[in-house]
Amino acid sequence: MARLRETPSQTAGPYVHIGMVPTFAGVENTYPEDLGSGPLYSDGVKGEKITIKGRIFDGAGAPIRDACVEIWQADADGLYNSPAERRGLSDRHFKGWGRAAVSGDNGVYVFETIVPGKVPLGDGRVQAPHIAFWIVARGINVGLHTRMYFPQESEANAVDPVLNRIEHPTRRATLIAEREGNVYTFDIRLQGDGETVFLDV
Amino acid sequence: MRNDPGDARPFIPRDLALHPAAFDPGYKTSVLRSPRQALISFQNTPTEITGPMFGHDTIGPLDHDLTRNWAQPGLSAIGERIIVHGRLMDGEGRPVPDALIEIWQTNAGGRYRHVRDTYVAPLDPNFGGCGRTLTREDGSYAFMTVRPGAYPWPNRANDWRPAHIHFSVFGHGFAQRLITQMYFEGDPSIPLCPIVGTVPDAEGIAMMTATLDMDATVPFDARAWRFDIVLRGRRSTPFENRPEGN
Numbered sequence: 156m157a158r159l160r161e162t163p164s165q166t167a168g169p170y171v172h173i174g175m176v177p178t179f180a181g182v183e184n185t186y187p188e189d190l191g192s193g194p195l196y197s198d199g200v201k202g203e204k205i206t207i208k209g210r211i212f213d214g215a216g217a218p219i220r221d222a223c224v225e226i227w228q229a230d231a232d233g234l235y236n237s238p239a240e241r242r243g244l245s246d247r248h249f250k251g252w253g254r255a256a257v258s259g260d261n262g263v264y265v266f267e268t269i270v271p272g273k274v275p276l277g278d279g280r281v282q283a284p285h286i287a288f289w290i291v292a293r294g295i296n297v298g299l300h301t302r303m304y305f306p307q308e309s310e311a312n313a314v315d316p317v318l319n320r321i322e323h324p325t326r327r328a329t330l331i332a333e334r335e336g337n338v339y340t341f342d343i344r345l346q347g348d349g350e351t352v353f354l355d356v
Numbered sequence: 357m358r359n360d361p362g363d364a365r366p367f368i369p370r371d372l373a374l375h376p377a378a379f380d381p382g383y384k385t386s387v388l389r390s391p392r393q394a395l396i397s398f399q400n401t402p403t404e405i406t407g408p409m410f411g412h413d414t415i416g417p418l419d420h421d422l423t424r425n426w427a428q429p430g431l432s433a434i435g436e437r438i439i440v441h442g443r444l445m446d447g448e449g450r451p452v453p454d455a456l457i458e459i460w461q462t463n464a465g466g467r468y469r470h471v472r473d474t475y476v477a478p479l480d481p482n483f484g485g486c487g488r489t490l491t492r493e494d495g496s497y498a499f500m501t502v503r504p505g506a507y508p509w510p511n512r513a514n515d516w517r518p519a520h521i522h523f524s525v526f527g528h529g530f531a532q533r534l535i536t537q538m539y540f541e542g543d544p545s546i547p548l549c550p551i552v553g554t555v556p557d558a559e560g561i562a563m564m565t566a567t568l569d570m571d572a573t574v575p576f577d578a579r580a581w582r583f584d585i586v587l588r589g590r591r592s593t594p595f596e597n598r599p600e601g602n
Contacts, residue, residue, distance in 0.1 A: 158368075158447045159586045163560040164375045165537040166383070166551060167522065170470045174460025174486045174522055181471040182484045185425050186416065190458075190488075214388040221472075227408065227530045237406035238361040239528060252408035259472075274402050287403050291535055294385030296376035296554050298535060302403075320398045345389050355370065355395035356404045356531045 164298065167291035169221045176223060176256040191225065191254030194267035200248040202231030202269035206338045207303065210262045211290060214346030218262030222292035225254045226266055228285070233272030273311060283311035283318070285330075287356075290343065300354040303341045304331045317354070326352050358451040358493065361409060361528045365590040366400035368447060370531075376554030383550045384511050404531035410456045412490060419488045422461075422501035426469075426484030433483035435464025435502030437578040440521060440538070440566065443495045447589030451495025457585075458488040458524040459499060466505030466519075475507055500578065506545055518545035518552065527587040538583045539565045 172180035176189045196204065207226075210218040228251055229235050234243050236251035245251065249269065257264045274282045283304055290299045304312050312318055312331065321327050329351045332339040343351045378390035418425040423433045440459075444452040462468050462485065465477035469485045483502065491497045504519045520537045527533075539546050539561075546552055546565065555561050563586070572580035 158589070159445070159449055160374055160559070160563070161370065161447065161588055162534065162536050162563050162586045163555045164534060165522075165554070165564070166386075167524070167535045168537075170460065170468045170473060171522070171535075173468060173470055173484075174458045174488075174524055177484070177486050180469065182426070182469050182486055185484050185486055186419065186488075190410075190414070214390075214392075219389065225533070227403070227406075229403075235402060235406035236408070237528075238409065239364040239406045240402070241362075241364050250408070276401055282401060282403070285403070287530055289530070289533055292389065294383070294387075294389035296378055296380065296383070296386055296390075297372075298533060299391070300531075317396075317398050317401070320396050326393075346392050350391060350393050352393070353391050353395050355372070355397040356400065 164296060166293060166296050167223065169293040171221070171223050171291060172256055175254060179256040189254070191252060195250045195253045196267075196269055197248045200269060201246050204267070204269055204337065207266045207268060207286070207332070207341055208263055208338065209341040209343060210264070211257060211292070211343045212345065219292055220257060220259050220262045222257045222290055223254065224257065224264045225252065225289045226268070227252050227287040227289070228268065229271040229274050231269055231272050233274045270305065276316065280316050281311070281314070283308050283315040285315070288343070300356045301343065301351055302330055302354065303339070305339070306331050306334050321352055358453055358495065359446055359528060361454055363528065363590055364405055365592070366405055367529060367531045367588045367590055369397070370588060373556065374560055376556070380554045383554055386554070400531060405529050407526065407528055407530040407532065409454060409526070409528065410490065415488060415490055420499050422483065422485065422487045422499065425487065427482035431482045433463065433502045434480050437500070438503050439498060439500055439572060439574065439578050439580040440583055441496065441498035441569075441572060441580060442583040442585060444491045444497060444525065444585050444587065445495050446527070446587050450589070451491070451493070452527050452587060453491055453493045453495055455491045455528065456488065456526045457491065457497050458486070459521050460486045461501065461504040461521040462507055464502050464505050466507030477505070477507070503540070511550055515550065516545055516548070518543045518549050523585065525585055525587065532587045534587060536564060536585070540581065541565050541567045
C-alpha cells in the first residue's frame with residue numbers, strides 16, 4: 156500500500172498561547188488550568204528536584220518573547236510515562252511532560268522537574284541523562300527538537316550516542332546546561348554564533 | 357488495524373522536503389528564527405518513540421465546542437456555525453486513537469482573543485477561541501465552532517491571512533508532535549499567503565485545506581468541513597530486536 160505523506164507543518168504563530176497556554180493569552184476559564192503547567196512531579200516523586208530556565212535567542216541575539224516550549228523526559232529510573240515504555244512502570248508521581256510559554260517581558264521559560272535517569276538503547280549503548288525540548292513560535296515553520304544534557308554527567312555525556320552523532324565537539328557544548336546548585340540554565344540560540352544543535356528526530 | 361499506544365517501534369524518518377524550509381524570506385520572521393546549521397540525524401531512541409498521552413478526564417464536556425465553551429449560559433458565539441471533523445491517521449492509513457488535538461482561531465471577524473492582538477475588529481463576548489478533544493478508537497475527532505475571519509498581518513504591506521484554524525496534534529510518540537493550520541476550500545487568499553507558501557508543493561497545501569462535507573452537515577444548524585491529518589508512521593521492525601530498524 157502506498158504510504159500517505161505527513162500533513163505539512165505550519166508555524167504556531169504569535170497567538171499560539173490561545174490554544175496551548177490560554178491563561179497566558181488572557182483566555183481564562185475555558186479550562187481548569189493550562190495543560191502541562193506547574194511542576195512535572197507531585198509529592199512523593201523519586202529523584203532530585205531541579206529548576207530549568209533559559210531564553211531563546213534569535214539570529215540578532217534578541218530573546219524571543221512569544222515561543223512555547225515543551226519538554227519530555229524519563230523519571231529518575233530512566234523510565235518514560237508512556238504506554239510505549241516496555242521496561243517497567245514509570246514513577247506515578249512524575250508526568251514526564253511539561254509545557255511553558257516564555258515570558259512576554261524577558262523571554263525566560265521555567266520548568267520545575269527532576270534529574271532524569273539514564274535511558275539504555277537495548278543494544279548495550281546507554282544515553283546520558285537528558286531532557287527532550289520542542290520549540291514552536293512565530294517564524295518557526297517546523298517545531299525545533301533539541302536536547303538538554305547535564306554538566307555533572309561528563310562521563311555519561313562522553314559516550315552518549317546522540318551527542319556523538321555531532322561531528323564537531325564544540326557544537327556538543329551547546330546542548331549542555333549550566334548548573335548553579337539545583338538551578339540549570341539552558342539557553343537556546345536559533346541562529347548564528349553558538350547556534351544550538353537541533354535534531355532531526 | 358489501529359495504532360496501539362503501546363507500540364514501541366521507531367518512526368519512519370520525517371521527509372523534510374514535504375515540510376516548509378526553516379528559512380523562507382517570504383515569511384519575514386523566519387529569517388532570524390531559522391537555524392543555519394544542518395539538523396543532526398540519528399535513529400529514534402526511547403525518548404522519541406514514547407510520548408505523553410492524556411486521559412479522558414483531562415477533557416471537559418464543552419472543550420470541543422467553541423460556540424459554547426466561552427459563552428454565557430444559553431448564549432453562543434456569533435458567526436457561521438461549522439463542524440470541523442476528520443480522522444487522525446499515520447502514514448500507513450491506520451487510525452491514531454486517544455491522541456490529543458488542540459485548536460485555536462480568531463472569531464468570525466478575524467480577531468484573536470489574545471492580549472497582543474490589536475486588530476480593529478471587535479472581540480465577541482461569547483467567543484474565546486480555543487478547543488481540544490481526544491481522538492476516538494477509529495481516529496476520528498470533531499469540533500463545533502464558527503468559521504474564523506481573515507485578518508491582516510504585518511509582513512508585506514498588504515498581507516492577509518486566509519481564514520484558518522491552528523491545530524496542535526499529539527500522536528503517541530514525541531517525534532510525531534505536529535503543529536499545522538487548516539484552511540478552507542475555495543478561499544481566494546490561500547494562494548496569496550506567504551505562510552501557506554512556505555509549504556513546497558500544491559499537494560501539501562491541498563492536505564491542509566479542509567473540504568466542504570455536505571454529508572456531515574447538520575441541516576438547519578451547521579455546515580461541516582472535513583480535515584484529515586496524517587502523522588508519521590512506525591517502522592515495521594520492533595525496537596527491541598533491531599534498534600536500527602528497517
